[in-house]
Amino acid sequence: MSELFFQQVVNWITLGSIYALIAVGFSLLFGVLNIIHFSHGDVSLLAPFFALSVISALGSVMGQAGSLPVLLLGLAVAIAVTGAVGVLLDLVVIQRFRKAPAMMALVATVALGIVLRELIRHLFPNGSNPHAFPRLVDGDITLAGYSVPLFSLAVVAVSTLSVGALFFMLNNTRLGLHIKAVSQDRDAARLMAISPGRIFRATFFVASAIGAVGGLFFSSYAGMARFDFSIDVGLIGFSAAVVGGLGSMPGAIIGSLMIAGLDTLVQAVVPNGASYRLVFVFLLVICVLVFRPSGLLGRTLVEKV
Amino acid sequence: MAHPSSQPSGNALSAAFIVLAVPLIGAGFLRQFLLAEDWRLVLGLLALFAVVLVVLERLPALETRIETAFARQSRLALLVGIVVVLGFPFALGGNTYALHLCVISMLYAVLALALNFQLGSANIPNFATGASYGIGAYASALLALNFGVSFWLALPAAAVVATIFGFLLGIPSMRTRDSYLALVTIAFGVVVHQLLNNLEFTGGPNGLVGIPVPELFGHAFSDPLVIFGQSLPPQANFYYLSALLVFISIVFAERLHDSRVGLAWNALRADELAARCQGINVTWYKVLAFAVDAFLAGFAGTIYAFYVGFISPDNFTFLVSVTIMTMVIAGGMDNILGVIVGAFLLTLLPEKLRAFSDYRILFFGVTVILFLMIRPQGLFPQRLRRYGD
Numbered sequence A: 001m002s003e004l005f006f007q008q009v010v011n012w013i014t015l016g017s018i019y020a021l022i023a024v025g026f027s028l029l030f031g032v033l034n035i036i037h038f039s040h041g042d043v044s045l046l047a048p049f050f051a052l053s054v055i056s057a058l059g060s061v062m063g064q065a066g067s068l069p070v071l072l073l074g075l076a077v078a079i080a081v082t083g084a085v086g087v088l089l090d091l092v093v094i095q096r097f098r099k100a101p102a103m104m105a106l107v108a109t110v111a112l113g114i115v116l117r118e119l120i121r122h123l124f125p126n127g128s129n130p131h132a133f134p135r136l137v138d139g140d141i142t143l144a145g146y147s148v149p150l151f152s153l154a155v156v157a158v159s160t161l162s163v164g165a166l167f168f169m170l171n172n173t174r175l176g177l178h179i180k181a182v183s184q185d186r187d188a189a190r191l192m193a194i195s196p197g198r199i200f201r202a203t204f205f206v207a208s209a210i211g212a213v214g215g216l217f218f219s220s221y222a223g224m225a226r227f228d229f230s231i232d233v234g235l236i237g238f239s240a241a242v243v244g245g246l247g248s249m250p251g252a253i254i255g256s257l258m259i260a261g262l263d264t265l266v267q268a269v270v271p272n273g274a275s276y277r278l279v280f281v282f283l284l285v286i287c288v289l290v291f292r293p294s295g296l297l298g299r300t301l302v303e304k305v
Numbered sequence B: 001m002a003h004p005s006s007q008p009s010g011n012a013l014s015a016a017f018i019v020l021a022v023p024l025i026g027a028g029f030l031r032q033f034l035l036a037e038d039w040r041l042v043l044g045l046l047a048l049f050a051v052v053l054v055v056l057e058r059l060p061a062l063e064t065r066i067e068t069a070f071a072r073q074s075r076l077a078l079l080v081g082i083v084v085v086l087g088f089p090f091a092l093g094g095n096t097y098a099l100h101l102c103v104i105s106m107l108y109a110v111l112a113l114a115l116n117f118q119l120g121s122a123n124i125p126n127f128a129t130g131a132s133y134g135i136g137a138y139a140s141a142l143l144a145l146n147f148g149v150s151f152w153l154a155l156p157a158a159a160v161v162a163t164i165f166g167f168l169l170g171i172p173s174m175r176t177r178d179s180y181l182a183l184v185t186i187a188f189g190v191v192v193h194q195l196l197n198n199l200e201f202t203g204g205p206n207g208l209v210g211i212p213v214p215e216l217f218g219h220a221f222s223d224p225l226v227i228f229g230q231s232l233p234p235q236a237n238f239y240y241l242s243a244l245l246v247f248i249s250i251v252f253a254e255r256l257h258d259s260r261v262g263l264a265w266n267a268l269r270a271d272e273l274a275a276r277c278q279g280i281n282v283t284w285y286k287v288l289a290f291a292v293d294a295f296l297a298g299f300a301g302t303i304y305a306f307y308v309g310f311i312s313p314d315n316f317t318f319l320v321s322v323t324i325m326t327m328v329i330a331g332g333m334d335n336i337l338g339v340i341v342g343a344f345l346l347t348l349l350p351e352k353l354r355a356f357s358d359y360r361i362l363f364f365g366v367t368v369i370l371f372l373m374i375r376p377q378g379l380f381p382q383r384l385r386r387y388g389d
Helices: A003-033 A040-044 A047-062 A067-092 A102-123 A150-172 A174-184 A186-191 A196-222 A229-244 A249-269 A273-291 B008-035 B039-058 B060-072 B074-091 B096-122 B129-147 B151-174 B178-198 B235-258 B260-270 B272-277 B282-308 B318-331 B336-352 B354-374
Strands: A140-143 A146-149 B225-227 B230-232
Touching (some): A003 A150, A040 A102, A047 A196, A102 A229, A102 B178, A102 B318, A102 B354, A150 A174, A174 A196, A249 A273, A273 B178, B060 B074, B096 B336, B129 B151, B151 B178
């Protein structure tokens, strides 16, 4: 196994983990709400900007002394605020489309994503330009003769932990049971004294917060935060969820790994591949959808008369 | 109040008056809007437009009256419409910028009408109209630049190429629906944009430059148009060309709406399963909607390419598709007049409110959300189908 190949594998797993953090949110929201929250990617990538604001605000107060606590605090605040933004979007906009045709919610959330992007561009100081984003973990470690960036290990570890916690929450806690109940039958859940509105907000918070982790990692991976990152990342996260089958959490992870694998492969093998990467990703999406319209692990809904 | 049909002669006269007055008022309004320089005047005109809409909605009798007048005097209405459209450039007093805005608005009107077949009639989300527009533009420009094909041959050729791509795009729609289909169309749009941006023969990010100016019977479209001794700026050539395209598109849209195809699309929108049970070939009509959309978008793309003379991938991004979608939603789905008004409004507003031009994308996004939340039927709601008149 050559050094280069190993680097590519590390790259693949890192990217796949980041995509999975965002794709899981798409899938979770679809499973519960039955609508596509198209702006989920844009919500997720708000997090780096929140983190930057907190870090620069606190950094000027505390000086160089507390740079690590400031960084951690910034990340924590960013994750919490992004989760809150998800809830806010539900309260202000998405809630209105619960009973409307699925297409309307889709178009509305596409527009919502555009609005979020533009708001960053106009409200964040110098929002149109890229902003440097710190690499969260520095350094390398030698594993079995190969050097692995600690950052990749951290990404994989945190992603596994977050997604694991999500699975645990869904399967073993009261809230998780409520979420499952609402996703299966909203009205029956209401009869069991579960408030669907509360569950929707909880789901939005959880999905947006996990997405925020993904957004932070992505910016850190790229070394910068850009307002238009969310177009690509949102589309890739959504594609991963669709390839795996919307509503299926394991599907979202498999889809993310597939897309990240293709992405890495294309960039490594195809000349000038970086500029074609989305072409290949979407060809994969289209192929999967043509042969398995509900994704790889999706429930196939056949309408019968 | 007497029933309209009880006074045939007086009614015919008043109907004729209405048919004469309404287009003239509309054209006058558009002229003032186009020539308005001050943003306060623009906002005032918008407010006036809103008041007219509200009044029409509050007084359904007036609306029905106008509608029946147009239905009765349809020939006169057509004649008045043609005269107004033909005469409109003269009313602009040689203002080239206003004429340019008219051309762009009309091209967007064609695109919005094209999307309306899917979004409005059949309720299929399609985020790839911008891509079809681009394919049309690039196909015709490449034909003209590489093979010296004239505009008049490139026009249908580009439409055919765009239609083929529309069919291709429609194929996944045989199996996928709703959100999945929306993703496929978005993916298609992004793929087309990235390919245009990276391929060698499309000129990459620099696009194609120096697309030749069309000629007709020895009259180059870059020359001023002289009619009855009146000289109009060169943009007028394209004004008439795109007006013709809008006219064809309207006829096309109306004929389709009234035909079995339009009915089938509406049935799909109402309930796909029920439509299938009625023996409607759902797949075929979906693919057809994609093809028709791409066909009209291809025409619009060709005219755009030859009008501006320079195209680059950034003219045909995902945002263009979203803009077109905004026009359809804001104007009123499945309402031809509404879609055209939406196209004009949303093309002209950002141009007129230049002070806010940096915020135009934000403005589009907010417009879509507000319309979907407050008035999902758009400015002009879709009409109930009427039979027997």
